[in-house]
Amino acid sequence: xxxxxxxxxxxxxxxxxxxxxxxxxxxxxxxxxxxxxxxxxxxxxxxxxxxxxxxxxxxxxxxxxxxxxxxxxxxxxxxxxxxxxxxxxxxxxxxxxxxxxxxxxxxxxxxxxxxxxxxxxxxxxxxxxxxxxxxxxxxxxxxxxxxxxxxxxxxxxxxxxxxxxxxxxxxxxxxxxxxxxxxxxxxxxxxxxxxxxxxxxxxxxxxxxxxxxxxxxxx
Amino acid sequence: xxxxxxxxxxxxxxxxxxxxxxxxxxxxxxxxxxxxxxxxxxxxxxxxxxxxxxxxxxxxxxxxxxxxxxxxxxxxxxxx
Numbered sequence: 118x119x120x121x122x123x124x125x126x127x128x129x130x131x132x133x134x135x136x137x138x139x140x141x142x143x144x145x146x147x148x149x150x151x152x153x154x155x156x157x158x159x160x161x162x163x164x165x166x167x168x169x170x171x172x173x174x175x176x177x178x179x180x181x182x183x184x185x186x187x188x189x190x191x192x193x194x195x196x197x198x199x200x201x202x203x204x205x206x207x208x209x210x211x212x213x214x215x216x217x218x219x220x221x222x223x224x225x226x227x228x229x230x231x232x233x234x235x236x237x238x239x240x241x242x243x244x245x246x247x248x249x250x251x252x253x254x255x256x257x258x259x260x261x262x263x264x265x266x267x268x269x270x271x272x273x274x275x276x277x278x279x280x281x282x283x284x285x286x287x288x289x290x291x292x293x294x295x296x297x298x299x300x301x302x303x304x305x306x307x308x309x310x311x312x313x314x315x316x317x318x319x320x321x322x323x324x325x326x327x328x329x330x331x332x333x334x335x336x
Numbered sequence: 337x338x339x340x341x342x343x344x345x346x347x348x349x350x351x352x353x354x355x356x357x358x359x360x361x362x363x364x365x366x367x368x369x370x371x372x373x374x375x376x377x378x379x380x381x382x383x384x385x386x387x388x389x390x391x392x393x394x395x396x397x398x399x400x401x402x403x404x405x406x407x408x409x410x411x412x413x414x415x416x
Contacts, residue, residue, distance in 0.1 A: 121342055124403075128396050135392055139385045140378075319399065326406050326415075333413050 127315030134161075134309040142301045149217050156302065157309040159209040162202050165313035167270075169199035169321070170238070174266040177259035187329075189255035192262060193245060194324040196238060198317040203235045218283055227277035227284045234269040241265055346400065350393055 138157035146153060176192035179185075210228065215221040222228060244261055248254035277284060298306065375382045410416065 124400075125342075125346070131392065132389060135388055136385055139388070140381070323399075323402060323406055326410065329415055330406070330409050330413060333415060 123315055124319050127312055127319060130308050130312035131316060134305055134312055137305045138309065141305055144299050144302070152213060152217055153302075155209065155213050156298070157305050159206060159213055161306065161309035161313050162206045162209065163273075164310045165317055166199045166202035166206060167273075168310075168314050169195050169202065169317050170266055170269065173199060174263055177262040180255060180259045186251065186255060189259060190325050190328050191321070192259065194321040194328070195318070196241060196262060197324065198321040200235065200238045200242070201320070202313070202317055203231070203238065207231060207235065214283075223283060225277070225283045226280050227273060227282045230272040230276055234272045237265050237268060237272075343400075343404070350397055353389075353393060 134157055138154055143151070143153045173192045173196040176188045176195065180188035180192060207228075210231075211221045214223060214225075214228075241258060241261055245254055245258045248257065375386065
């Protein structure tokens with residue numbers, strides 16, 4: 118019997134996020150105005166993506182340790198959900214930037230880092246599709262996945278903070294949490310991250326199960 | 337709890353929410369009478385919230401259907 122409760126939790130949390138995220142109280146800040154609400158969607162998506170990619174890496178390590186193909190299935194499908202979130206994050210960020218920074222793609226180190234990071238993960242998918250042998254595919258792409266995550270984190274979290282970036286927490290900017298995120302927002306922001314993570318895991322889980330079905334039909 | 341029971345409850349919940357959205361939108365507007373329902377306040381932004389919520393519920397319903405289909409296939413193939 119498969120567990121259903123976390124999927125229902127994800128639905129309820131995200132409904133709460135949609136309603137409270139659009140109508141809940143937020144701080145009044147110049148230029149960003151109401152777009153501060155994007156924090157619940159755009160920023161939460163990025164954090165959910167990081168969590169998904171991290172757990173994908175953990176499954177890759179588990180595969181290399183134990184050699185069970187089911188870990189590689191999970192690693193690859195969770196990575197796919199993470200990449201999906203990453204692309205959504207780029208698109209939503211573009212929209213937001215267009216109306217607050219005045220340019221859909223300002224040459225911001227964080228944006229370029231994120232784009233390179235997504236490309237690294239797209240290369241992971243490409244690498245996966247270029248092997249016929251399942252074990253070989255799983256082994257080599259697991260190693261790649263670990264390195265990809267190790268490069269991805271500096272690209273989007275560390276390097277932008279070392280230079281000037283429009284994103285909060287970079288250059289001379291204060292971090293987002295210190296001034297802009299008040300307690301009203303926290304009540305929505307943290308559930309939002311959890312909700313998006315659970316939704317991503319759900320999508321990944323369905324794909325893993327399809328993969329297992331496919332495999333059992335081939336045997 | 338059995339799966340079918342959960343599904344039945346979920347379906348009831350969704351149809352209730354959908355019905356709520358429909359009944360709210362079906363009320364004919366009368367310009368002479370300004371009703372102060374919550375959905376007409378704040379520049380009617382709550383209508384947008386309702387629309388987004390309905391779209392989200394629709395997407396989730398789709399995901400749940402997919403879930404059931406996969407489950408059925410798993411049952412036929414005796415996976416777990």
